[in-house]
Amino acid sequence: TYAFQHEHFWLRAADTSAGPGTGHPLVDTVVPVPDTGGAVLAGRWSARTLPWLADHQVSGTGVVPGAALMDLVVRAGDETGAASVEELVLETPLLLPERGGVQVQAVVGAADATDRRPVTVYSDTGADGGWVCHARGVLSPRGLP
Template sequence: SLGLAGADHPMLGAVVPLPQSDGLVFTSRLSLRSYPWLAEHTVDDVVVVPGGALVELAVRAGDEAGCSVLDELVIETPLVVPDDGGVCVQVALGGPAEDGSRSVEVFSLGEGEVWRRHARGVLSAA
């Protein structure tokens, strides 16, 4: 009823189509309570989402649009999961370029913070 569809992925809750670009936005909320395995990946006693998980999120977004090949993913800043509470995550898949490729970006929003981009990349069909 809210225009959301299931994302069919354990770390992504819903997907929303973007009418102006033929892109998609996947949403989720990550917390240690919901994903206790994240606590196994720490850097200086701070829980960060592993790079492999960011790759998985990007590829899942591409799967939805027929672009399952991750050509490039640049991780710009760690995605930190707080000890208490959680962090909202969005994976934004751009509309198709002339060659059929699509951009992908991973963002987070912590409580009392602003949106922060963690990774950006390019997906293609082959």
């Protein structure tokens, strides 16, 4: 052995991309909303914990693909008993920060007279901008024809 040949044995941070018991890589936490029967699904997304998110680049910036937002909304529907996503409108691109991650939430509201529920997807990078709405949609208890 050579006295100046050093090796580092630091432990790597645990991969927390999937929360305990959620069974979904985009969702860390599911919080039911008792008064409405809705739910809030939350997760922290980053290129480190979900490397495939960084694959979609626009002008050198990581943009979360719309399919990931749809997957999150489908999972929100599963949590609230919705059989299908009736509508989903993407409003603002969700950009991945170069360092760190972004907190993402899908919020499912109360059912209307036809048992349809509104769903909204938000993100917050922790910067001064606050929460940004990325998608709005409607969950339906019936499957699509």
